[in-house]
Amino acid sequence: MHLLALCATFNFTWPAIWVAAGLTLISRLEITLGYHRNLSHKSFKLPKWLEYLFAYCGVQALQGSPIAWVSTHRCNHQLSDSERDPRNPILGFWFSHINWMFDTEAIIENVLLFLSRIHIE
Template sequence: MGRWVKIVMMPCGEFLGRKWNLQDLVIATVLSSMHFLCLFAPFYFTWGAFWLAFALHMLTGLGVTLSFHRNLAHKSFRLPKWLEYLFAYIAVLSLQGSPIEWVSSHRYHHQYTDTQKDVHSPIQGFWYSHIGWIIDSSSRFGKGVRIVSVLHGTLLVNSAGHMWGKQAYNTGDLSRNNWWLAMVALGEGWHNNHHAFDYSARQGLEWWQIDLTWYVINILQAIGWATDVKTPTEFQKQRKVFNGEMVATD
């Protein structure tokens, strides 16, 4: 298998049979309750509620991708402090933790990508990388329909973004570019691009790679609110590009 690490599917029984502490149980209960409440959504459906949930989904999702991820974790651009705090507050409404919590675990992920030290790698199984790590305090540092949808949009980057898709750049890890994940996660699905150039405010590096978060950053830059916006040069991209894209196996 060369430099690639084999992805294993951790048996559900093995995960459930591990030692759980009180913190793990509380988080598991909260997550389970949120998903259970979503089952009642069809019985209380109204178009007003739908569009409100959609608007909040987009807003809080953008808070995570723009603030927690690209601004705070990678410092790929600067914002005025009042706007930086506003976006961070919006991100907190996604109930994915505090900025310090989110940023620290994400930086740790980049430092040890797809190794045993990675807090959420699919080498420990898809479900562990997707959501299991959140309810496993031994590996963690440091929700309605709208909350659940934003949560899984983010979590799919950790799991699917390292399993399915194509690699354009030689990053030495399992990160993949995945078009449908980019649609779900507001541009975060161009994950191989991100691991190749983690300092970049733009993840959809090709014109056809839709990156909604980058479009917002670009607007903020045009009006002078986003400054020191970092993107890779053509020379930097050519240094890391594969001779041809490699398709991931399922």
């Protein structure tokens, strides 16, 4: 992957930069609107086809499947600032913003523990 990224410097074009910027904007909007506001919080209603389109575009942002993202996010809200929080800020800035996405074992453990407590209570 990194070697391919180095090859990009020899194939630079402005239209490619604009396409990359557009795709970045779309994926960020889809995470914010689709995954976060629509699927996690149910802040607004969308027609099913548009909800599926938002979810599909959100997957293109490489932040996981909609169900995994939503369950982790809901668990994050319920367990905020605790050791069981999937995006645990106690482990530092980088972990809570980026590295949590790569610690899948801890995320699965915390989310499953959270879900089992919901069904018991």
